[in-house]
Amino acid sequence: MGIDFSHAGNLPLLLKGGIFIVLLLAASLFDIRKRIIPDPVCLAIALTGCILFEPVKLLGILTALPLLMASLLWGGMGGGDIKLMAAAGIVLGFKGGMAAMVMGLAALLLFYAGYRIAQKLRRGDCPGAFPLAPFLSIGCLAAYFIL
Numbered sequence: 001m002g003i004d005f006s007h008a009g010n011l012p013l014l015l016k017g018g019i020f021i022v023l024l025l026a027a028s029l030f031d032i033r034k035r036i037i038p039d040p041v042c043l044a045i046a047l048t049g050c051i052l053f054e055p056v057k058l059l060g061i062l063t064a065l066p067l068l069m070a071s072l073l074w075g076g077m078g079g080g081d082i083k084l085m086a087a088a089g090i091v092l093g094f095k096g097g098m099a100a101m102v103m104g105l106a107a108l109l110l111f112y113a114g115y116r117i118a119q120k121l122r123r124g125d126c127p128g129a130f131p132l133a134p135f136l137s138i139g140c141l142a143a144y145f146i147l
Helices: 008-034 039-048 055-074 079-122 133-146
Strands: none
Touching: 008 039, 008 079, 008 133, 039 079, 055 079, 079 133
16 A cells, blocks of 8 residues: 555646646636736746647647638737647647647637527627637647547
8 A cells, every 4th residue: 555656657748738727727717808818828838838848849839820810811819819829739739739729619619609599599699709718728628638
């Protein structure tokens, strides 16, 4: 009888995941309450990628390009969402970052469809914009734990 340290090799991975969860939650709460994602939160997410660092994961920064292009072409998106995906891309890598963005945007579409239907039934108005960080965070967490 004693403490089992056989899984101690997973400690850095668990630490990285825990920090990633807390920081994504912080980004989501800031975006919901103030419609801004502070730069220090994005920087801390990027620095989380230094835990168990793999140079190839730096390509994950490129996952922010589709959001940047959409923002430049059509507007309606803040720079914080772009920086959030670039930072999360460092943690997830390119493949994980792209999967995160697809899952996050799919979550937003599902939420919007349900919200729109509920508003139609109640004859209410639907806001023109929703904070994107909570949905991107859902995608990032799913990608982190699935991939």
